[in-house]
Structures are given as C-alpha cells and as structure tokens.
Amino acid sequence: MRYMATYDLMETVRNTNQWLGASAQALASYPVTGLFPHPMFQVMAAWGEVTERTFSRMVTKPDWGIRTFTCRDGRDHLVQIETVVERPFGDLIHFHVPGREPKKRKVMLVAPMSGHYATLLRSTVKSLLVDCDVYITDWHNARDIPVSEGKFDVEDYTLYLVDFMKHLGPETHVIAVCQPVPLALAATAYLAAEEPAAQPRSLTLIGGPVDPDAAATDVTDFGRRVTMGQLEETAIQRVGFKYAGAGRMVYPGLLQLASFVSMNAERHTQAFTNQILKVSKGEASDHDAHNRFYDEYLAVMDMTAEFYLSTVKRIFKNREIAENTFVVNGKKVDIGAITDVAVKTVEGAKDDISAPGQCIAALDLLTGLPDSMKASHVEPDAGHYGIFAGKSWRNNIRPLVFDFIDANSGPRGKGAKLKAV
Template identity: 40%
Template structure:
C-alpha cells in the first residue's frame, strides 16, 4: 500500500511540476522585463526548487566517455561483457592509442569493482571508477532495480549475490583483483573463501574492502544499532512493500529505495535542509558553480533503486543481527564458509576515521578473520578526517587512499606473476 501511495503522490504532483516548469521559463525569458529583478529571480528560484524536490530521479549516466590520465584525454567504451536479469558486468575499455599518448601501457591488472546494492545505483562510484581507470582494466557490477525485474525471473538473495560475484570473476579470467565498496564486503569475502577452498583458478589475486561491515559488532553506528534493537519481524513487517503498476516487477516484494532514502535523509535532516536553502540562495544570486555542485550531488543521491525482499532481509539477518560471517557460522549452498582457506589472496582494508555507516574496526576485522593471508600481502589503512563517502570518493580518496590501494594491487599482481603457473 505504501508503494502505491508513493506513486499516487508523485502522479498527483505532476500538474504542479508542469506549472513550476512553466513559471521557470516565464521568469527566465529574455522578453520578461522582470526576469533580472529580485522578484523575478526569487520566483524562478522557487519554481526551480519545487521542481527539483518533487521530480523522479532516474539512473544517472556514468559520464566517463573521456577521462584524464597523466594530463591526457583517454577515451573509454562501456562494454557489457556478461549479464543476468539482476546485474550487468560492465567493462570500461580504454583506447589503446590514447593510453600510449598518456604514457601508460595498454595492458594493466584487471580489477572488478563490486558496487553496493544498498539503495543507490552503481554510478555512485563514478569517482572511484574514474580513479581506477588510470592504472587498471576496470570492470564494475551494475545492479538492476528490483522493480524492473519481472516476477517470472525468480528470486535474488544473499547467496545469489555470492554466486554472481564468483561468476563475474570467472568471466574476467584468472587472478583478477576485486574491490568491494561498503555493502558487498561480506558476500565478496564469502565468495573469495569459497573459491579459495575449491582452488578455483579464477579466485582473485587480491581483495580490497572499503568501508564494509565485515563485523558489524565493532564500533556500532546508528545503522547498526537500529538493526540490533529492532526484531527481525519488524523489518519484514515495516520495510517490505509490493511493487505496483506500471513497473515490470509488479507484484514483487521489495525494500523500496525511497524508504531507505527517507531514512538516510532523516538521519541528517538539518544538513539536507541547509543544503537546499543554500541551493535556493545560489539560484537567486545566479551562482552557477554553487547550483551545479548541488545538482551534481543530489542528482546522484536522490536516484534510488529497490532491493528484493529476500536479499534485504537476509542481509539484515546474516550481517547485522547474526554476524554469521564474522562468527564463522555462515554457510553457502550447504557448505561452511571457511575464511582460513584464503591463503594466497592479498587483503587490503580501508576505513574512514569519521565513518558513521561502517564504524572504524568493522572493515579491518577481515584481517583477524583471515589468518592465513601472508603478512606481505596485507594492508590496513584508516584515512584521517573522512566519513563514509570519503573512503571511496573525493579529494582525500584520489590523493591519499587510491595511491595506497593501487600500489597494493600492483604488489600482489607481481607476486601472482612470480609464482609458478601450477600454483596460480
């Protein structure tokens, strides 16, 4: 019912949005003598603000057709190299001639960036991907919005996620490197353990976890405390809703993206309110830079996707209530997930000092859980002065975190290359 009411509210506001668009055109028309007056600018800003907070935000574009490498433009082409109804494996293929002009080799370590499936699209990692393109052959998991997947396609749960990570590593080929940002930490670590236990030739050469809840018992945040305080039945009863028409996934039970968005925004209500007040002021003043910065952030932040009921509830149960992986109690397809089986896969953990989503300690717990990773294949790093998003985006990420991670990957790439092929 909530989902249907949400859609009804959106449709009901359509006439008002059309009116706001008309007002925006009227007050910016060069033929309107009041367009550059205080009254005109204020009226325009009011219409623009109303339209921006009531419209539907679709999946953003990657916008990485050209990236700068060593100060030179390098063209990229997005290639879907494998897909299922739930996810596409996207490769950002770099133009060989452009790389040569930029002084970079055409061959580079393959890196699978596993984007979080937690309410936002994979494009949230645009800055992450742009950085890794500098030195790697980059692949990204582009997860599908559950409301777009027909019910006939079946279920998608936590264990399917593990299988898909394994499948995508297999598609890339032997000994690629995997980078898990936030939510994917536990299923990616589980996939690596399963592959290591089976001596899978496509097991990763290294794994990097950034702001991931590997052990959510440590340094609990507001998000962790909510998961602990509420019984499992509460999440099932209050957070799961049915996809309405006209979406292809009509009838599917999901955790709607707009519910998570409202939850996150309520946690920082004052900050978001102040941001929109500043946006209004920038519109009135004609400050294009301020307007563009606000719109770039919120065009991404307000674009959300739905998660399947089974995936969301299993994540709550296994990661945030039972701590199954951290306790050594996780099973996958009837077999225990043995983290001690990981012995030739590098392990890097990156945390933010001010992370209020995955507290300091939750990600680096992976080091204690993987006792057989050689010491020379480990990196534990805590970035001072950044919160959750600063771990994988922004200036500190580009200047301080990424160089450490790429050096770690390069080191493990050399170690793998130096081993006899029978051992790899």
C-alpha cells in the same frame, strides 16, 4: 494488494511534486510577469525549477558521464562502456578505452547495492581508469525485474560475484566498497574451496561491516534494535502496476531515501533553501556543486525484499560472516580457506556508517593466510564517503591500493611480502 497500493501512493506523491514544480516554474516564467517586477516571481520560478529537478531525479538512473579522458600519451581517448556478463539482477560492465596500451592492473570494483546505483562510484572509477583496466558490478533496480526471474538474496549476490570473478580470471584485483565487503570476502572463500585457480590475486576491502559488533554505529544499533517482523511490516512493499517488476516484494528506493534525508534533515533543508535563492538570483548552474551531489544522492533504486532482510538478519543480527558460519548454496563458506589471495582493509577514522574495527575484522578470519599477505590502513580524519571517493581516497588511499596491487601481482605465491600497516 495493500502493499502495491502503498507503493503506488508513494510514486503518486513523488509524481505530483514533480508536476507542481514544473507548473510553478512555467507559470512564474510567463513573459507577462515582466510587467510586474516583483521578486516573488523569481523565487517561485526558482522553487519550481529546484523542486521539479529534485523529484524527477528520484526515478532516473544517472549516466556514468565518463566519455573521454587524457591518457599518459597526451591524447584524449574515448571510453566505451560494455556489458561483459549480463544477469537478471546485475551486470558486470567494462570501461573499455580503445587505442591505449593495455594496462597491467585489471580491477573489478564491487559496487554497493544499498539504495543507490553503481554510479555512486563514478569518481572512484575515474580515478582508477587512468592506471587500470576497470570493471564494475552494475546492479539493477528491483522494480524493473519481473517476478518470473525469481529471488535475489545475499547468497545469490555472493554467487554473482563468484561468476564475475571466474569470468575475469585469476589475475584480477577485486576492490569492494562498503556493503559488499563481507560478501566479496565470502565469494573469494567460496572460490578457494570450489575452484581455487579462479581466485583473484588480491582483495581490497573498503569500509565494510565484516563484524558489525566490532564498533557500534547508528546502523548497527538499528540492526540490533529492530525485529525482523517490524522490518517486514514497515519497510517491505510490493512494486506497483507501473513497472515490469509489478508484484515483486521490495524495500523501495523512495522509502530508503526518506530515511537517508531524515538522518540529516536540517542540513538538506538548508542546502535546498540556499539553492533556491541561488537560482532566483541567477547564480546557479546545471552542473554546480549542489546539482552534481543531489542528482546522484536522490537517484535511488529498490532492493529485493529478500536481499535486504537477509542482509539485516544474516550479516548484522546473526553475524554469520564474523562468526565464519556463512552458508552459500548449501555449502559452508570457510574464510580460513583463503591461503594465497592478498587482502587489505581500509577504514576511515571518522566513518560513522562502518566504524573502524568492523572491516579490519576480516584479517582475523583469514587464519590460512600468511601475515605477509595481509595489510590494513586507517585513514585519519576520513569519513565513510571520503575513503573511496573524496580527497582522502585520491591523495592517500588510492596510491596505497596501487602499491598493494603491484606488490601482489604476477605469478601466484610470488607477490611481495607486504606487511600490515
């Protein structure tokens, strides 16, 4: 019960700050303040507006905001977001574009489940949508999932990916971003042993910790330093009474957000100070750069406790993927079983979350895959976010991924022999 009380206390603090912001904005915006033309009222209203928006976004799932786009035929086409596979902890959704010619590239984008919603990959989806038939994993907020639905750990996550791949069929090209990279690799290996005909045609792994020890970062150092007992005691709470998942053990999104912000506290403080001043001067807008970034950054979701703890223990501490000892559903997953799925790794030279070396380690595990079906790319001057959503992705990495997909499409075993670069 004390964990439920702690969870509810965090929500109370968040809700109170949201109310204080709304109240300050309302009070400072009364018409009577016009009789006292003092900048204090503008600053107070601006502080209230920014504060209310900030704390309300923390419990709001962002909208995809992808409604139309112009195809190569010069026409604007509507985008319909459809759920094609529905599961308790996450769905597979499809960005269907009625009226356009079918696209040869069918892409399954595997979104991270590491504190933010799949909408974090919105710009990635938009960049792929023009040339691909796009599907993406849409993970659910654990606080909204009843305890009766059971557990969800790294093995369950892997089996979800297996089901999604089987549903889409063998001509699918999988792109995994960040956290799910090692599990997407494991899911493909699982299919290689259990149902090889259902394997995807290619697997692109972007900035993920296949071998966390290959290159140390603050993330890997934390994973090594902290004990599992410390994590359970300090990071895990029970969902409060307000939500459908009341009683479920989770790593709360608000606690995760506090960690995110503390890593760059000075930068965030400056960003919000500047935004308050801009709002007070009438220079801000609803969709300016600050709001576009923080509306997504502040929207956090709870992870199930078992998923978070098993990720730390099995992926980071025990290095089960790196050591090729990962077990799913009682069966050892042999990465070497992958023999005809082309694999490409992408890393950012300045990635401080999953440093260069962690992702490319996947290629050494693929002992059964010919070198001609392996490729790698390290993007100069790119950080973690840039390799899947920034300028580096749009201008350099995306074209390379398309070339890789095209070179490894068609009948299995007849893909172009793409050398690692």
